[in-house]
Amino acid sequence: xxxxxxxxxxxxxxxxxxxxxxxxxxxxxxxxxxxxxxxxxxxxxxxxxxxxxxxxxxxxxxxxxxxxxxxxxxxxxxxxxxxxxxxxxxxxxxxxxxxxxxxxxxxxxxxxxxxxxxxxxxxxxxxxxxxxxxxxxxxx
Amino acid sequence: xxxxxxxxxxxxxxxxxxxxxxxxxxxxxxxxxxxxxxxxxxxxxxxxxxxxxxxxxxxxxxxxxxxxxxxxxxxxxxxxxxxxxxxxxxxxxxxxxxxxxxxxxxxxxxxxxxxxxxxxxxxxxxxxxxxxxxxxxxxxxxxxxxxxxxxxxxxxxxxxxxxxxxxxxxxxxxxxxxxxxxxxxxxxxxxxxxxxxxxxxxxxxxxxxxxxxxxxxxxxxx
Numbered sequence: 001x002x003x004x005x006x007x008x009x010x011x012x013x014x015x016x017x018x019x020x021x022x023x024x025x026x027x028x029x030x031x032x033x034x035x036x037x038x039x040x041x042x043x044x045x046x047x048x049x050x051x052x053x054x055x056x057x058x059x060x061x062x063x064x065x066x067x068x069x070x071x072x073x074x075x076x077x078x079x080x081x082x083x084x085x086x087x088x089x090x091x092x093x094x095x096x097x098x099x100x101x102x103x104x105x106x107x108x109x110x111x112x113x114x115x116x117x118x119x120x121x122x123x124x125x126x127x128x129x130x131x132x133x134x135x136x137x138x139x140x
Numbered sequence: 141x142x143x144x145x146x147x148x149x150x151x152x153x154x155x156x157x158x159x160x161x162x163x164x165x166x167x168x169x170x171x172x173x174x175x176x177x178x179x180x181x182x183x184x185x186x187x188x189x190x191x192x193x194x195x196x197x198x199x200x201x202x203x204x205x206x207x208x209x210x211x212x213x214x215x216x217x218x219x220x221x222x223x224x225x226x227x228x229x230x231x232x233x234x235x236x237x238x239x240x241x242x243x244x245x246x247x248x249x250x251x252x253x254x255x256x257x258x259x260x261x262x263x264x265x266x267x268x269x270x271x272x273x274x275x276x277x278x279x280x281x282x283x284x285x286x287x288x289x290x291x292x293x294x295x296x297x298x299x300x301x302x303x304x305x306x307x308x309x310x311x312x313x314x315x316x317x318x319x320x321x322x323x324x325x326x327x328x329x330x331x332x333x334x335x336x337x338x339x340x341x342x343x344x345x346x347x348x349x350x351x352x353x354x355x356x357x358x359x360x361x362x
Binding site: 020021022023026027029030033034037040041044045047052053056057059060063064067068070071072077079080083084086087088090091094095098099102103 | 173174177178180181184185188189191192195196199200214218221222225226228229231232233236239240341342345346348349352353355356357360361362
């Protein structure tokens with residue numbers, strides 16, 4: 001089989017002027033990603049109270065950053081990084097403003113109810129409920 | 141061997157893969173890369189909707205999510221995370237092989253990536269099958285008996301929609317990698333023309349990245 005040989009010195013210029021990252025870097029990044037996976041699984045087994053989710057998401061973000069910066073080569077690719085990060089910004093607005101709304105909203109009661117609507121009124125324990133109509137469940 | 145590989149090195153700027161509306165291979169590559177990144181942003185926002193929905197329901201019903209996630213197998217989830225991370229590595233090695241015109245290595249790494257994607261889907265299939273048997277299905281199809289906390293069906297709605305959409309993306313990625321493999325066997329790719337390998341690689345890493353977030357949110361609630 002014919003092998004397409006390329007001289008080392010023209011590699012960088014042929015690869016559209018982008019520096020070519022070598023296998024050693026990629027292997028190292030893979031190793032770090034696997035270690036971080038082990039860390040996140042271990043951390044999930046320890047009780048940090050409310051910080052468990054935060055820790056898991058920080059580790060996930062670290063892993064995602066490594067994938068983006070090295071595997072997706074964003075550290076040498078400013079324009080693509082700007083495109084990607086602006087997409088993430090819109091996602092952050094979407095998520096953060098939704099959570100503001102969830103966490104600051106006081107419960108609204110329909111006129112005919114004196115108490116907050118309980119979780120899944122009248123539904124069997126493991127069955128999905130019908131969408132709320134705002135009327136009191138029978139018998140209450 | 142096709143004419144592609146023989147002419148490529150003689151006159152790089154007249155590669156048979158250069159489309160007439162581009163001035164050179166570099167410009168063609170940069171333009172397609174911008175397009176790919178814009179597409180990846182739309183993918184992030186597509187999954188973003190599901191992640192925001194998950195955040196709302198998890199915030200409102202933490203006990204239900206906590207209880208429901210015990211039905212998932214942590215070892216299988218971890219195994220699949222490792223499989224996808226390694227497949228991202230083999231994919232990036234495929235890109236490197238193309239950039240440095242190592243055709244045999246390119247074929248090897250693309251095949252490995254395809255194989256790992258298959259492993260991921262087979263493991264996922266076993267997991268799904270286990271859920272089906274226990275009646276842990278989304279929404280009104282939830283028939284599991286003996287729950288102690290109400291509302292666990294909601295977790296499985298998110299579980300199946302999010303991992304399902306992710307699985308469809310893995311399938312699409314496998315299609316794209318198969319196409320690359322066919323072209324690599326034909327000898328299309330070299331350091332002059334490796335755009336398609338690079339772009340499919342970006343897509344594959346995004347699919348990996350989404351799983352990096354899905355894994356702790358689904359399997360590691362505590």
